[in-house]
Structure formats: C-alpha cells, structure tokens
Amino acid sequence: MKNNHPITKMEIKLNPDDWHGLVRETLFVTELGSNRYRLENTPFLAKGVSNGDEVAAVHSKRGLVFSKVLKHSGHSTFRILVEESVTPTEFQQQWLKLERLGCTCEDVEGDIPLFSVDVPPSVMLEKVLSILDEGHERGIWTYEEGHIGHPQSAAK
Template sequence: MCPMNGASEREIVGDRIKVWFRFVPREGWFPQDTEGLWATRLSADTARVDNVPFLQDGVAQGDVVRFRTDDDGLHWATGRISTSGNCAVRVVPIPSGPLGRSPEKVHERLSDFRLGGEVFSAEFPMVAFDVPSGTDFAALKRLLVRGQDEGWWHFEVGSGTEAFWSA
C-alpha cells in the first residue's frame, strides 16, 4: 500500500511492521516512489514480507528482507536476504476487453491456480497475485499470455524465480 492510501506510515500491529521500499517511478505508471509492505519482524533488522507488492519489483510474499529503522521510526528495506520461492504477478484488466474493469473476473479466469491476491483500488483495478512455488508456472504463463493476446488484460511479473522463468 502506498503512503497516500491509508494506514499510518509507522503503524505496528503485534510483531507485524510495515517495511518501506524506495524505487524510481516508471514513466506512465504511478507517481509513487515508495511502497509499504506488511511484514512479520524476525529480528531487530529482518522481516518476512506478508503481502504482495503492487509497485515494488524484486520481492514477493514470504521473502525475507533486511531493513534499517530511521529516526522517524520508519523501517526501510535495504535488501532481500532470502527468497520464499513465490512470485509476484500483477494483472490489470483492459476496460474495453471482455473482463471490463473487473478484478473479480480476473480472479475467476485464474481460479484454477488458487492464487491469493489483492486489488489495488476501484479506480485502477490492478490485481497483485502471490504465485506459490508449487504452481504450474508453464500453464499460468500460457494463460497470462493468452489473456494479454486476446485483450483481457495486461500483466507483468514483479518478482519471478528461476523456476518461473524456465517453465
């Protein structure tokens, strides 16, 4: 979630913290240059990511990251120290396509894979999917490409593993 979308930047719930990532905004994309992801604190400077990133590349749900805490109490990611084997895939339905602007229809098309995911917003119905390591990556990639070719959606892989790319 982006700082503008609600939860307090320093919010801590139990052993869960928000770890912030900085990145260079992409042209023609969202203007944000940070994204906060919920994480479970594992040590004074490490945490396991608990949700799927909408904007940050190179990290997936379940990955362990190192962070530093600034003077304001914000936890800033400094790098990934281990991977979960999960991938992060983002799908944006094409409004003029057969799914319209419906994130529910995106979920329905991908339901055979039993993927967890989150919707960015009603205004921009991007779905960020957590793709577990045991998923049939080849079949998923075929469906994602087919959907893009047939005008259902655009998609991108925010974090892919070697197993994903080689499938």
C-alpha cells in the same frame, strides 16, 4: 502454534520514473528478529520481491525501509491491469483459471483496476504464464513480472 511475532509496515522505494510515478510502496512484514522481516503480502509495484521473502531493513524517520532480500521464498509475483472495456464477468472468468491453480490476488483500493498476483512455489509457472498470455491476447488485461521466485527451469 501461535505466531507471536509482531506485524508492522515497511516501505520499499520505487522508481518514480516508472509508469506509476510513485516513490514508495508500503508492505506488511513480520519481524523475525536480528533485523530480519518476512513479507506478508504481495507487492503491487516493487520489483524483485515476493510474498514470504525474508528481507532486511533500515530504520528511518518514516519507519522501516527495505534494504535487501536475505532469502527468497520461491513465490513469484505478477501484476495485472484490467483493460477499461472489460466487464467484471469477463475478468472473473479469466481470473478463475489462475485461482484454480492456487494463485491469489490483491487489488488496489480505488479506481485503478490493478491486481497483484501471488504464485506460490507449488504452482506450475508455465501454466500461469500461459493464462496470463491468454488474458492479454483476449484483451482482458496487460501484465508485467514483478519477480520470478520459481526456479528458472520452471520459466517459459
């Protein structure tokens, strides 16, 4: 069945006092009707939302602006910042462990080695956290939680 819902962009306001210093992030959303939208990519910086979440928005001069989560999708989001001294091969070896579990990632275009990691509901969160911790302990990356959408009993 073909999806006839249009994909557009939505802004999510960020705290400029956070480490990134940015005031907004733009995500792709699918319009579901009745002021409902589904996030179609994994946030890099926004907290409290994940890929697939249904959200509401308000219209502004700049376009759609996120207002609240209507329904979480069960996905969890992490972001990893690769350490400068790490080679692409070292990163890839550690990343493949997450990919084999079913995680996907998006990277920031440019010079910042920042990745947003999507953890689908079918992936065991404990295993993801273990691999993220291992990568941190090995000096490959630092990471932070963007949103835990898995049931809290699945968390460490």
